[in-house]
Amino acid sequence: MKTAVIVFPGSNCDRDLAVALEAVTGTRPAMIWHADTTLPDGLGMIAVPGGFSYGDYLRSGAIAARSPIMRAVVEAAGKGMRVLGVCNGFQVLTEAGLLPGALMRNAGLNFVCRDVALTVENAQSAFTSGYDAGETVSFPVAHHDGNYVADDDTLDRVEGEGRVAFRYAEPVNGSARAIAGLLNNRGNVLGMMPHPERRIEAAHGGDDGRRLFEGLLELVGA
Numbered sequence: 101m102k103t104a105v106i107v108f109p110g111s112n113c114d115r116d117l118a119v120a121l122e123a124v125t126g127t128r129p130a131m132i133w134h135a136d137t138t139l140p141d142g143l144g145m146i147a148v149p150g151g152f153s154y155g156d157y158l159r160s161g162a163i164a165a166r167s168p169i170m171r172a173v174v175e176a177a178g179k180g181m182r183v184l185g186v187c188n189g190f191q192v193l194t195e196a197g198l199l200p201g202a203l204m205r206n207a208g209l210n211f212v213c214r215d216v217a218l219t220v221e222n223a224q225s226a227f228t229s230g231y232d233a234g235e236t237v238s239f240p241v242a243h244h245d246g247n248y249v250a251d252d253d254t255l256d257r258v259e260g261e262g263r264v265a266f267r268y269a270e271p272v273n274g275s276a277r278a279i280a281g282l283l284n285n286r287g288n289v290l291g292m293m294p295h296p297e298r299r300i301e302a303a304h305g306g307d308d309g310r311r312l313f314e315g316l317l318e319l320v321g322a
């Protein structure tokens with residue numbers, strides 16, 4: 101599967117994602133600079149990485165969401181392209197309007213950097229088919245703006261539509277309904293604060309994250 105990783109000024113998990121994607125797909129991702137306007141042909145997935153794009157000014161992800169390449173990403177997502185946003189990538193996807201709600205300052209006002217337990221809520225999406233529903237997995241988090249907020253109608257809707265992919269199984273950042281990972285209505289866009297790309301081999305403390313990429317690959321094919 102051919103993939104692309106979008107790189108903004110201040111991204112710092114772009115290489116982690118690239119290493120994880122190459123390890124699982126066997127193909128080195130295309131690294132796409134934010135100022136580019138077009139994406140390569142034949143992609144199976146676009147990944148929007150973690151980091152501190154534009155120094156997290158205004159609101160994390162807000163400026164990156166207005167980068168030239170994001171027009172192409174939004175357009176591709178509209179045509180069904182799979183888009184995964186991790187951490188700052190989740191923030192960028194909400195700011196770009198690909199996912200509802202927003203990521204605000206953690207309830208405890210601290211930067212939280214540790215492993216957290218997550219429950220897999222929906223194991224039927226393209227991104228979560230490598231898991232069992234209800235399973236508990238452990239991923240690292242590293243963020244200060246992971247507190248997911250949305251109005252009650254939106255929260256009820258995304259819950260009702262099975263769009264909560266991952267939920268925190270312990271208090272982390274004050275996220276509404278403990279939402280850690282959220283799908284769009286078509287299921288081709290996933291934003292998540294925890295980092296699957298930092299949990300892909302024994303040296304990382306386990307491979308719970310690798311299963312996300314493997315599940316996707318199995319579905320999409322090489």
Ligand SMILES: NC(=O)CC[C@H](N)C(=O)O
Pocket residue numbers: 113149150151152153156160186187188189242243244245246
């Ligand atoms: N690791 C990251 O992507 C950090 C995300 C974001 N800038 C935050 O701290 O909330």
